[in-house]
Every structure is written in structure tokens, then in C-alpha cells.
Amino acid sequence: MAGRVVSSHPGQSDDGGAEPRGRTLRSDTDREVRRGRVTEGVAGRSGRRAVRSAASEVAAKSTRLTKDDRTESEDFVDARRMESRKSVSERLDSPDFGGPGLFARPKVVNFPERLAERRQAYRRRNIIRAAIALLIVVLVSLLTWALLFSPLLRLQASQITISGTNTWVSENQVFDIAHEQAGKSLILVDTSTIETDIGDLPGVTSAEATKRYPHGLSVTVKAEVPAAVLKSDGGSLTAVDREGRVLNAVNASVKGIPVINVKNAEKSLDNKAVQQALKILGTLDESMRRKIVKVEAKTQDSVTTKLSDGYTIIWGNSSDIALKKAVVDKLLENPKQLDGAKTINVAAPDKATIK
Known part of the structure; x- marks a missing residue:
């Protein structure tokens, strides 16, 4: 078989005939487009789209030249001699691509200056925070000093008032206790x-x-009168409350206060019979206490009181004293039901007896 002759003439085909001029032009155009892709290489998707668009326009123009604009004297059109297009960067900045607002190039940042700005902002912020913290500490310290340690709210002894004391509760004792707080802040x-x-x-x-x-x-005291007055053999009087605590010395009349005759006032406070008598007397109403003319306490279960109207009440001990008082009050409210009896025994309140 005879070998095939390849013609090097751009217008000749392999068999010696003339090759269509448009075919050659398209081949050259393809090579030019590939060469243009290399020289126009742009990183990024938008750059590649611009290159493909430019290549399409070049191919379309070369086709039009092949079909419509070629002259009989031209053999083919060299794409390298065609009018150059705009660069990719120019196309990105053109209004057709939205202008620089859409594909704007990033601003070049001066990192040392930016770092200095950030450090300055941090310093300014830290200074402001430190100043605020210092101001708060100063204000709290001043407020604490003013309220707790300054004379602003200091308790003055001259402005301590006492009320409610009586002959048996000393005002001086109450004042001494309150005076211990003088000089402190009221808080x-x-x-x-x-x-x-x-x-x-x-x-x-x-x-x-x-x-x-x-x-x-201001101090308000609720003071009670003595439950009884202990009269010693020597004639001394000692006022005591219902719990057996000694009150102020008696320098006034003891009228209206029950009197218990004892040998020694101090020692008698340890006597259980006297203790029971004080508890009973301390619970009685003021009206009944004023009627008592004599108190006997031979044992702790035989406390007896004699009234000025002639009645004698045997209380026993201080147990169930509320019920015992109610029974006695009921009987004394209507003396007729006593039928002339003068002794009321409520040692056992549920089985009270009269005689």
C-alpha cells in the first residue's frame, strides 16, 4: 500500500487537495485560546468564567471572519494578530461584572499598625475597667466608714431613754445594760x-x-411587783419575784404585797415550800393579792393563804394552778353557794371541798 503524503502547507490536505480554510482557522483559534488560558491564568472561579467568555467571543469572531469577512486574497486569519481584549482584572472591575463593589479586591492590611491599634484599644479598655473598679472600692469604703465607724450614726448615752421601771426594778440597772452599746453605730x-x-x-x-x-x-420595760416579801425574824424585808429572784431592797411600804414570815430570807429561797408559795402568789390577780394578809407554807404541798374577808384557801402546790384559780374565783363570786363555809380546799381542783 502506498504511503500517505502529509502536506506541510497550511492550505493543503493529505491527498494534495486544498483543505478548507475555516477548518484551519478553527484549529489555530483553539491553540490561541489554550495559549491565552495559560497567559491569562487567573485563580478563582470568576477569573475562569471571564477567560471562557473571552475565548467564546474570539471563536465567534473568527467564525464570522471565516464565513463572511474573508477575501479571496486571504488564505487564513491568524488569531495572534487579532485585536487584544481587556485583561481579566479590567473585566472584573467593569460595570458588566457589577463593578468593584461586587468583586472588589481585598484591602491591603498593614499588620503592625493594626496590631498597635488593637493593643491601644486593649490598654484603653483595661484602664477604664480599672478606674471603674477603683471608684467602686472607694465608694464602698467611704460608705462603710460613714455608716459603721463615723459619728454619723453613733449611739449617744445622753439619748438612751428608759421607761416602765418601778420601785422593784431599778432604772439604773436597765440603763447600765443599754449603756454598754453606747459609742457604737446604731447599725x-x-x-x-x-x-x-x-x-x-x-x-x-x-x-x-x-x-x-x-x-x-429607747428601752421599754414591763416590770412586775414582787410576788411576795420575805420577812426575816430580825424584821428585814426582802422583795422577791415568782422565780425567787431578789428585787431591790424594800424602802417603802409593802402594802398590797403578800408577806411570808421566814427565819432567814436568803436561806429560805432554797426551801421548796417557799418556792411553791412564790409561784402560786406570782400567778394571782392583783385584786386577790391585795386581800392576802397571811401566807403559810409548812410544806411544798400545803401552801395556804388567808384573805382579809375571812376566807382561807388551801392551794396545795403550784400544779394545775390555772384550774385552781378558776374554781376559787367561781366560788368567791357567789358566796351564798359556800353556805357560810370559810375554807376552800383546791389542792385537788377536780374534787374541791369547802368547810
Whole structure:
């Protein structure tokens, strides 16, 4: 078989005939497009789209030249001699691609200057925070000093007032307890401690301490009269409360207060018979206490009181004293039901007897 002759002439085919001029042009155009892709190499998807668009326009123009614009004297069109197109960067910035707002190039950042700006912002923020923290500490310190340690709210002894005391509860004793808090800020004054200490005084049933800002304190005491007065053989009188605590010395009349005759007032307070008598007398109403002319307590279960109207009441001991009082009051309200009896025995309140 005869070998095939390849012609090197751009217009000749392999068999010596003339090759169509448009075919040659397209081949050259393809090579030019590939060469253009290399020279125009652009990283990124938008760059590749621009290159493909440019290549399509070149191919379309070369085709039009092949079909419509070629002259009889031209053999073929060299794409390398065609009018150059805009670069990819120019096309990206053109209005057809949305302008620089859509495909704007990133701003070149000066990293040392940016780092210096950030450090300055951090310093400014830390200084502001430190200043605020210092201001808060100063304000809290000043407020603490003003409220707790300055003379602004200091309790003054001259502004401590006492009320409710009587002959048997000394006002001086109450004042001495309250005066222990003088010189302190009213915020630090412990009123509960004051009330407890005053309440432990003999004859005091309750106490209430109230702060009077900015410098005062008022103490209200509820004091009771003595449950009885212990009369010793030597004639000395000792006032005691229902719990057997000694009250102030008796310098006044003891009228209206029951009297218990004992040998020694101090030692008698340990006697159980005397203790039971004090508990009973301490619970009686004031009207009945004033009628008592004599108290006998030979044993702890035989406490007896004699009234000024001639009645004798045998109480026994202090157990069930509320019921015993109710029975006695009921009988004394209507003396007719006693049928002339003068002795009421409520040692056993549910089986009270009269004679």
C-alpha cells in the first residue's frame, strides 16, 4: 500500500487537495485560546468564567471572519494578530461584572499598625475597667466608714431613754445594760442582746429596745411587783419575784404585797415550800393579792393563804394552778353557794371541798 503524503502547507490536505480554510482557522483559534488560558491564568472561579467568555467571543469572531469577512486574497486569519481584549482584572472591575463593589479586591492590611491599634484599644479598655473598679472600692469604703465607724450614726448615752421601771426594778440597772452599746453605730447595736439581758433582771417580765436614728435608743420595760416579801425574824424585808429572784431592797411600804414570815430570807429561797408559795402568789390577780394578809407554807404541798374577808384557801402546790384559780374565783363570786363555809380546799381542783 502506498504511503500517505502529509502536506506541510497550511492550505493543503493529505491527498494534495486544498483543505478548507475555516477548518484551519478553527484549529489555530483553539491553540490561541489554550495559549491565552495559560497567559491569562487567573485563580478563582470568576477569573475562569471571564477567560471562557473571552475565548467564546474570539471563536465567534473568527467564525464570522471565516464565513463572511474573508477575501479571496486571504488564505487564513491568524488569531495572534487579532485585536487584544481587556485583561481579566479590567473585566472584573467593569460595570458588566457589577463593578468593584461586587468583586472588589481585598484591602491591603498593614499588620503592625493594626496590631498597635488593637493593643491601644486593649490598654484603653483595661484602664477604664480599672478606674471603674477603683471608684467602686472607694465608694464602698467611704460608705462603710460613714455608716459603721463615723459619728454619723453613733449611739449617744445622753439619748438612751428608759421607761416602765418601778420601785422593784431599778432604772439604773436597765440603763447600765443599754449603756454598754453606747459609742457604737446604731447599725451595729444588738437590740436582741439588750432585751435578753434586761429580761434577766429580777422583776422584769419583758423588755423592748428600739433604735432611734441617728443617735438614740429607747428601752421599754414591763416590770412586775414582787410576788411576795420575805420577812426575816430580825424584821428585814426582802422583795422577791415568782422565780425567787431578789428585787431591790424594800424602802417603802409593802402594802398590797403578800408577806411570808421566814427565819432567814436568803436561806429560805432554797426551801421548796417557799418556792411553791412564790409561784402560786406570782400567778394571782392583783385584786386577790391585795386581800392576802397571811401566807403559810409548812410544806411544798400545803401552801395556804388567808384573805382579809375571812376566807382561807388551801392551794396545795403550784400544779394545775390555772384550774385552781378558776374554781376559787367561781366560788368567791357567789358566796351564798359556800353556805357560810370559810375554807376552800383546791389542792385537788377536780374534787374541791369547802368547810
